[in-house]
Amino acid sequence: MIQKRSMEAKMKKVLVVVLAVLLMMSSFLLAGCETEKATDTKESAITAKPASSEKEEMKEDITITVMAPQDQIKPIEEEVIAKEFEAETGIKVIFNIVPSDQYDNLLSTKLNSGQGVDIFLGQSGSLNIGPRFNPEKNCVDLSNEEWVSRVEPTSLASTMLNGKVYGLQVWNVSQVWSVVYNKTIFNDLGLEVPTTYAEFIAVCDAIKAAGITPMYECVSDGWHHVLGFAELGVALDPSIYDKLNKNEVKLAEIPELVTLLEQMNEVAQNYSGKNYLANEFVNGTAELSEGNYAMMINRITMAQEIEAAFPDGKYTADDFGSFVIPYLDNQVVNINPQGPTRFIFATSENIEASKKYLEYLARPEVLQQFIDNEPAFTALPFEGVTFNQTEQQKEFFATYTTTGTVLQAGVAYIDPQWMDIGKELTAMYTGQKTPLEVLESIDKSRADQAEAIGDPYWD
Amino acid sequence: MKKKTIFYKNKTIDNKNYPGYFLIGAVVLYIMLYVLPGISGVVLSFTDWHVARDISELKFVGLDNFAKLFSPEEEYFKYLKNTFIFAGITSVFKTIFALLIAILLVSNIRYRNFHRAAMFFPSIISILVTGLIFRSILHPGKGIINIFLSFIGLESLTQDWLNNVTFAFPSVMAVDIWRGIGYIMVIYLAGLQSIPIEYYEASSIDGANSLQKFWHVTLPLLKPTIIVTSVLNLIYGLRVFDIVYVLTKGGPGDATDVMYTAVFREFSTGNFALGSALSSVMFIILVVFGFFSVKLITKREVAY
Numbered sequence: 048m049i050q051k052r053s054m055e056a057k058m059k060k061v062l063v064v065v066l067a068v069l070l071m072m073s074s075f076l077l078a079g080c081e082t083e084k085a086t087d088t089k090e091s092a093i094t095a096k097p098a099s100s101e102k103e104e105m106k107e108d109i110t111i112t113v114m115a116p117q118d119q120i121k122p123i124e125e126e127v128i129a130k131e132f133e134a135e136t137g138i139k140v141i142f143n144i145v146p147s148d149q150y151d152n153l154l155s156t157k158l159n160s161g162q163g164v165d166i167f168l169g170q171s172g173s174l175n176i177g178p179r180f181n182p183e184k185n186c187v188d189l190s191n192e193e194w195v196s197r198v199e200p201t202s203l204a205s206t207m208l209n210g211k212v213y214g215l216q217v218w219n220v221s222q223v224w225s226v227v228y229n230k231t232i233f234n235d236l237g238l239e240v241p242t243t244y245a246e247f248i249a250v251c252d253a254i255k256a257a258g259i260t261p262m263y264e265c266v267s268d269g270w271h272h273v274l275g276f277a278e279l280g281v282a283l284d285p286s287i288y289d290k291l292n293k294n295e296v297k298l299a300e301i302p303e304l305v306t307l308l309e310q311m312n313e314v315a316q317n318y319s320g321k322n323y324l325a326n327e328f329v330n331g332t333a334e335l336s337e338g339n340y341a342m343m344i345n346r347i348t349m350a351q352e353i354e355a356a357f358p359d360g361k362y363t364a365d366d367f368g369s370f371v372i373p374y375l376d377n378q379v380v381n382i383n384p385q386g387p388t389r390f391i392f393a394t395s396e397n398i399e400a401s402k403k404y405l406e407y408l409a410r411p412e413v414l415q416q417f418i419d420n421e422p423a424f425t426a427l428p429f430e431g432v433t434f435n436q437t438e439q440q441k442e443f444f445a446t447y448t449t450t451g452t453v454l455q456a457g458v459a460y461i462d463p464q465w466m467d468i469g470k471e472l473t474a475m476y477t478g479q480k481t482p483l484e485v486l487e488s489i490d491k492s493r494a495d496q497a498e499a500i501g502d503p504y505w506d
Numbered sequence: 507m508k509k510k511t512i513f514y515k516n517k518t519i520d521n522k523n524y525p526g527y528f529l530i531g532a533v534v535l536y537i538m539l540y541v542l543p544g545i546s547g548v549v550l551s552f553t554d555w556h557v558a559r560d561i562s563e564l565k566f567v568g569l570d571n572f573a574k575l576f577s578p579e580e581e582y583f584k585y586l587k588n589t590f591i592f593a594g595i596t597s598v599f600k601t602i603f604a605l606l607i608a609i610l611l612v613s614n615i616r617y618r619n620f621h622r623a624a625m626f627f628p629s630i631i632s633i634l635v636t637g638l639i640f641r642s643i644l645h646p647g648k649g650i651i652n653i654f655l656s657f658i659g660l661e662s663l664t665q666d667w668l669n670n671v672t673f674a675f676p677s678v679m680a681v682d683i684w685r686g687i688g689y690i691m692v693i694y695l696a697g698l699q700s701i702p703i704e705y706y707e708a709s710s711i712d713g714a715n716s717l718q719k720f721w722h723v724t725l726p727l728l729k730p731t732i733i734v735t736s737v738l739n740l741i742y743g744l745r746v747f748d749i750v751y752v753l754t755k756g757g758p759g760d761a762t763d764v765m766y767t768a769v770f771r772e773f774s775t776g777n778f779a780l781g782s783a784l785s786s787v788m789f790i791i792l793v794v795f796g797f798f799s800v801k802l803i804t805k806r807e808v809a810y
Binding site: 151152155158266267269322324463464471474476477478480491495499501 | 554556559579645646647666668669671755756757759761770771776777
């Protein structure tokens with residue numbers, strides 16, 4: 048009897064040990080499968096094109112997910128173009144729209160953890176995409192796509208790293224961030240377009256005296272107030288970009304930048320109303336259309352956006368014009384060949400379908416559809432499309448003829464820390480940091496990034 | 507048959523019914539899912555792991571990351587201080603308010619269950635939703651707090667609650683207190699209900715008034731509950747991330763940054779090594795804190 052019981056106990060023991068071992072093995076196997084799958088997809092991304100496309104055609108319904116910050120997917124794409132694409136190919140496109148202030152963090156987390164969606168939107172820039180997205184590891188090489196030959200060269204360059212194309216830029220990069228102003232209010236108050244900072248302040252004073260808030264600023268999104276800083280790179284000596292990239296000079300050592308931040312602070316404190324820290328970018332069109340504010344740093348095409356959003360507003364497209372941001376007495380047009388760009392995640396399971404979608408977006412007739420229906424896209428950087436320049440744009444480019452490249456497109460390690468610069472500027476606006484401390488802090492982050500990727504100039 | 511003790515030396519555990527190897531499955535899972543990732547996090551904090559570098563090129567850099575964390579140029583001390591302030595203040599206020607409300611709601615008032623549910627309600631709303639609601643309530647122009655203050659003629663008291671350096675952190679703490687009271691209140695309700703009514707009757711006969719009853723009966727008998735909730739509150743407070751992130755993201759500037767918003771920022775900018783080092787520091791703080799609080803709780807349990 049005792050023997051039998053001890054036998055049973057032994058059997059049980061063996062069973063439990065076997066079960067435990069099985070459990071462990073299965074979990075390791077699962078882990079192994081995971082890695083195998085990941086490598087598989089990556090390989091198929093690079094080599095096994097026909098095989099995977101065959102496989103995908105066999106699948107009945109493929110859904111691809113596009114992740115983007117708010118404002119970067121236009122209604123025409125979401126409501127019309129994606130639907131037409133689905134009708135043609137059977138591939139469904141879902142848009143995962145994320146609040147702008149959380150997007151960068153979320154995207155980096157997804158990139159770093161390797162668990163992405165299919166397509167993501169990110170800012171292009173040859174200096175930027177390397178440290179920000181590590182496309183050689185995280186994105187699909189698109190160099191052999193048909194549309195590559197039709198992309199305008201500067202735009203194409205901003206989506207390339209080490210000779211390979213990684214992104215498709217469907218964005219109006221001939222856009223310029225300018226001061227959009229209400230011409231009617233200016234005329235009523237007898238004001239002229241300012242050409243220096245002093246004139247700009249005088250204009251602000253006059254508008255404020257008339258009971259209208261001069262500038263609409265929106266800090267809560269975290270990115271808009273950085274424009275005043277980064278776009279004004281054009282006001283610096285052009286040779287300074289090279290020195291910054293070679294680490295021969297630091298931002299904090301450039302006196303103009305200290306002045307620039309002081310001027311931005313003055314405008315924020317005195318001329319941007321009480322709630323500029325809590326304001327949101329998306330409400331800018333409404334506020335300008337109502338005439339609550341007279342000016343805002345925005346794209347030249349904002350006039351058309353106001354008209355489209357509030358056709359019955361107090362002020363419409365014809366009431367608005369644009370002038371270059373006059374901090375540091377600037378009169379140079381700030382050109383930025385970078386812009387929101389679509390990249391395909393290397394770990395996506397639908398690489399072929401995603402490529403098809405990009406191919407579809409890059410068709411001349413689809414690009415034309417964007418231009419004809421989206422007020423912000425008066426031009427797109429492709430051959431074979433007809434531009435649709437607005438009166439405001441024609442007028443603007445007739446007035447200002449000198450152009451320069453913005454700081455984030457010419458200097459490394461600025462764009463990847465855009466949101467952090469926003470945080471630093473907020474610290475300045477709220478009196479926690481001086482302009483010099485803000486610049487020192489940006490310098491420090493630049494050094495950290497450069498050292499982390501082994502930039503020889505920072506050794 | 508010879509008894510074997512595999513895992514336990516303690517004689518009070520009857521290993522006749524439950525042999526030690528029953529633990530293997532749980533221990534293996536626990537080690538794989540909790541201990542190993544934890545240790546690997548600590549190990550990685552001694553490397554130069556970064557998003558732009560492949561994991562195969564990882565180098566050990568000794569204490570460099572920790573030296574950076576504690577260097578005077580960095581702001582991490584401020585975040586640590588903020589974390590402690592947050593944990594301390596929210597714990598104290600949650601305890602006081604939750605206790606007061608629990609005492610009110612343990613008595614036989616009308617619609618008692620409705621009141622209890624209403625008080626518990628904030629705890630079951632998703633933090634994201636709480637954040638969105640309070641971002642609009644606290645908005646300087648459109649928020650109901652400022653509108654109300656202006657309406658009753660107290661316009662001078664209106665603030666940009668979440669963007670003013672002085673008010674941002676108190677506002678975040680206030681929202682967290684509002685959210686956390688209900689949960690703590692429920693624990694106090696259970697504690698209060700377990701106090702035998704005879705003690706109150708006896709003290710009434712002795713002529714004690716309400717305050718004396720509270721001081722000499724309720725509070726001493728509620729002490730174990732207060733200790734447990736305080737530990738829960740403090741540990742939650744030290745680990746805070748979500749409510750700060752949804753309300754201010756650490757801003758304005760870094761006025762409301764706490765340790766875990768800093769960790770999140772380091773990870774999302776690709777500084778994995780520094781993020782791991784920060785997490786390791788917090789891990790040690792929490793382990794030390796957790797160890798002493800468990801001691802404290804078990805000591806009390808023995809006493810009662």
